[in-house]
Amino acid sequence: MSVSNALKQRRSVKHFDPAHKMTNEEFKHLIDHAILSPSAFNLQHWRIVRVSDPAQRQAVREAAYDQPQMTDASEVLVLCMDLKTWDKEPAQYWNHTGPEVTDFMVQSITGYYQENLQAQRDEGMRSCSILSMALMLMAQEMGYDSCPMDGFDFAKVGQIINMPQDHEICLILTIGKALQAPHPKGGQLSLDDVVLTDRF
Amino acid sequence: MSVSNALKQRRSVKHFDPAHKMTNEEFKHLIDHAILSPSAFNLQHWRIVRVSDPAQRQAVREAAYDQPQMTDASEVLVLCMDLKTWDKEPAQYWNHTGPEVTDFMVQSITGYYQENLQAQRDEGMRSCSILSMALMLMAQEMGYDSCPMDGFDFAKVGQIINMPQDHEICLILTIGKALQAPHPKGGQLSLDDVVLTDRF
Numbered sequence: 001m002s003v004s005n006a007l008k009q010r011r012s013v014k015h016f017d018p019a020h021k022m023t024n025e026e027f028k029h030l031i032d033h034a035i036l037s038p039s040a041f042n043l044q045h046w047r048i049v050r051v052s053d054p055a056q057r058q059a060v061r062e063a064a065y066d067q068p069q070m071t072d073a074s075e076v077l078v079l080c081m082d083l084k085t086w087d088k089e090p091a092q093y094w095n096h097t098g099p100e101v102t103d104f105m106v107q108s109i110t111g112y113y114q115e116n117l118q119a120q121r122d123e124g125m126r127s128c129s130i131l132s133m134a135l136m137l138m139a140q141e142m143g144y145d146s147c148p149m150d151g152f153d154f155a156k157v158g159q160i161i162n163m164p165q166d167h168e169i170c171l172i173l174t175i176g177k178a179l180q181a182p183h184p185k186g187g188q189l190s191l192d193d194v195v196l197t198d199r200f
Numbered sequence: 201m202s203v204s205n206a207l208k209q210r211r212s213v214k215h216f217d218p219a220h221k222m223t224n225e226e227f228k229h230l231i232d233h234a235i236l237s238p239s240a241f242n243l244q245h246w247r248i249v250r251v252s253d254p255a256q257r258q259a260v261r262e263a264a265y266d267q268p269q270m271t272d273a274s275e276v277l278v279l280c281m282d283l284k285t286w287d288k289e290p291a292q293y294w295n296h297t298g299p300e301v302t303d304f305m306v307q308s309i310t311g312y313y314q315e316n317l318q319a320q321r322d323e324g325m326r327s328c329s330i331l332s333m334a335l336m337l338m339a340q341e342m343g344y345d346s347c348p349m350d351g352f353d354f355a356k357v358g359q360i361i362n363m364p365q366d367h368e369i370c371l372i373l374t375i376g377k378a379l380q381a382p383h384p385k386g387g388q389l390s391l392d393d394v395v396l397t398d399r400f
């Protein structure tokens with residue numbers, strides 16, 4: 001499926017077929033492509049928690065105000081960010097280059113993130129959100145539908161998945177087979193409202 | 201181009217052909233598709249500043265530590281978020297539904313963002329980053345290359361584009377024709393490192 005058609009056909013779906021399962025081969029195909037997404041300094045901040053156990057699914061559903069996607073979707077992926085990738089052997093992300101480039105990159109990485117908690121969080125949000133779009137468009141190509149969700153108690157879901165203290169959740173992506181067509185698309189802002197030339 | 205091929209072929213490109221220009225028809229095709237991206241509550245937090253004027257390009261380049269993409273790329277898009285979309289007539293995003301749904305959505309929107317500055321910022325980062333991936337993959341399909349950038353002085357670029365106080369920059373996306381093949385791809389974390397089942 002072309003990128004343009006995937007963008008045109010993608011809609012956020014609320015009702016998934018609870019009987020449909022994604023195969024492990026499909027899941028691997030999905031993830032193998034999505035993790036080719038870019039991340040700043042190649043730090044790959046994303047950590048994907050694939051929630052499969054029915055009791056875990058139910059717990060996440062309760063933390064998400066009982067939204068049925070959390071149990072009915074074929075896949076429920078909690079997209080988390082490791083806020084401290086930059087401080088965990090960053091040279092590993094640049095070990096394919098010569099030592100001079102590696103040293104330069106490690107210095108740049110440390111300079112960018114150290115003592116800037118907001119930059120660490122923003123970066124994780126960027127990386128995981130970019131990854132989420134790769135997952136949504138890949139899902140579309142594979143004949144699936146999806147819904148990115150942030151209507152849940154982030155702290156509770158963090159507890160349910162035993163998330164480390166130095167991680168945060170970006171969003172939950174549900175993927176499955178749509179049971180109903182979604183509602184008509186909401187109003188779209190015009191290009192004049194969202195595109196500016198040179199300055200505001 | 202298929203989504204999977206666009207993901208496989210996309211690389212962050214550092215050297216663009218400064219002679220190549222994108223036509224307005226191409227630009228419209230690119231943006232028309234990318235803004236079909238999802239955003240929470242359909243708020244479409246993104247505002248895209250298309251930097252075309254050579255003096256503006258040069259100023260952004262200086263604020264980006266003289267990185268040549270800022271003048272050489274065919275398009276330099278500063279992806280900004282309006283942090284206060286939720287407080288600016290939010291009913292306009294739900295005017296296609298009946299009044300009951302509109303009222304419910306406006307209440308939900310206000311409840312989610314009001315008095316939560318971090319949630320406002322996170323949401324803008326999510327929406328703009330998701331949009332950026334739509335732009336990158338569309339660019340790929342259209343025969344272009346791209347590079348998402350956050351190595352610049354955010355405050356300085358905000359001044360250059362006269363950004364309102366209630367906006368923030370997410371990233372700058374450069375799009376153009378690659379002059380050189382990018383460096384070999386950096387080390388990729390294995391699936392075992394990034395995918396967890398049910399919990400950490």
